[in-house]
Amino acid sequence: MSDAAANPIVRARDLTKTYGTTHALDHVSFDIEAGRIVGLIGPNGAGKTTALKAILGLVDFEGDLRVLGFDPRTQRAELMEQVCFIADVAVLPRWIKVSEAVEFVAGVHPRFSREKCEAFLSHTKIAPGMRVRELSKGMIVQLHLALVMAIDAKLLVLDEPTLGLDILYRKSFYESLLSDYFDENKTIIVTTHQVEEVEHILTDLVFIRDGKIALAATMDEVGERYAEVMVNPDKADAARAMKPLNERQIFGKSIFLFDGIERARLAALGELHKPSVADLFVATMKGTYA
């Protein structure tokens, strides 16, 4: 591709990673464009973390992967000037002092703004002299977020960033991210099991199952393709004949999830809803653990 604007932030072709006999990633191809917030959603062991690790240059793989034009296997240090990463809260070294962490990142990262970081920290209870091991889980993630949001990076990768946090921290985490960090020049990839908390901020959805991509679409496309219909028992058989993805019962009515059926035909069956990502996920992943 010669057109710079058309260059995706992440471009994966035939990405494959095998651990023993299991395919963590099985010939996966995808593009992630700039300015998107992509939710990478999948059951445990589906290959989400492996995909993120490949993007971050933390794991070897087969196939072709370009992140911001770099090969993460051989150019991790250069790549990390443009990419930030928050794994779950446990990864900040426990011995380090907050002031040392800030000084270190300021020294090694050319795109780090110490003022931004300190301004952000000044709205928390974190003091410069504290060690990470003295902080609560929520404060550790605040510190990590402060470090990362002060970096003017093109791509932010979040791997279960709010795992183990209470709902106050979880909510404020994503709110800070949206209001103080995200703009059209930045791209965010996030994996999480708490789908409900991210679904309203996502622009793109990728479902991954058994090392393969089960669904990759923008949220708009998802809204167009999928619909939920609440159907009275008398029309349930008619609905089943239209091959729904999923059926569940609630208050004596059936709720059917359809993929790519005309709205007009569905409306005849009953009340239409936009399906939640969680419902879509459950329907797509049916039988994963069976």
Added chain:
Amino acid sequence: MNNHQDSAANGRTDFPSSPGRRWPGGPDEGERTRGSAPPFGGVFGRSLPLLMKREYWEHRGGFLWAPVWITGVILIFTVLGILSAEAFHASSNVHMGFSLDDLRNNISQADWSEAGNALDMAQLMFGGVTAVGVFFVLFFYLLGALYDDRRDRSVLFWKSLPVSDTATVASKALSAMVVAPVLAFVIATAAYVLFLVIVTLWAGAHGLNALPAIFASHPLGMLWRLVLTLPVSALWALPAIGWLLFWSAYVRSKPFLWAVLIPLGVLMLNWWLGKLGAPHVPDDLHLAGIMGRLLFSIMPGSWLKAEGSTVLGSHISQSLNPDHVVSTFDPSKVYGLLAEPNLWIGAVAGLALLAGAIYYRQRRIETAS
């Protein structure tokens, strides 16, 4: 102590905050305080000095406080010894071996020079004891340097920063070659100065002038010569630094066992092959010297062998002369070591092991636990 739940009551949705402003860079007082780029380029990037600072932050206890405690304990025992000698002397009137009065009257030039040599020996002892401390500190530092952060997963944080694995490994090797030995040496020297002050005061309290003994010793000469051994010790330590860092980067668990059992296993296997009459290295002591170097050469001055001993330094001409300590560290003799292939073979092996450590640092993240 407030905790973060408090903000729930306020209905706040941003991060819980406290009124205290302990951060200098508030939104309005922004001044560009980005870390200035240190004058390092090339493969190590500009971050090497900061990486070494990080090693110091993490291991201040071993690099700084361990030598302080070791030399502090020696000084405390020196004072206690003096106090108990005084107490014994005062309570019993018995003369132990010599009398300070005899010393005052009958001391000869030869005695002074012997006393001076004893002080040189004491100076060496302060360096030597801290060197043993440095050995233990570095042994466990290097075994954990590329392993502990994988075990607690903080490696994911370090790897999220634009720092190459080469620079990371280099910062750890240089901390072991330079930072820890130099700090220990500075502390040992300061402790020796304190020791001289204590001895001079004690002698003075008995009307004895200790200055001739100090003048007969070679404090500055010893200092300078010991400083000159530091680069030789750093080169000599490379195989152990490489060996320990390699296993630290390679293993999924228990770096200590791999690093120690493999040299032991090689020795036992060689001995067993010898018993069977199969091809083996005939010189057990030579092989033990090589294996020992993988583990023990991180001790500053470990290339020095005791008089008459042949175990470690099979080719090393250096040996400690207790009758004239300062001559042992004659720069021409110390730097004679640079002419020995032994030193350079070890250095090359050490660099190869460091390359291996970098290779596995790039690929291994997980540990077994």
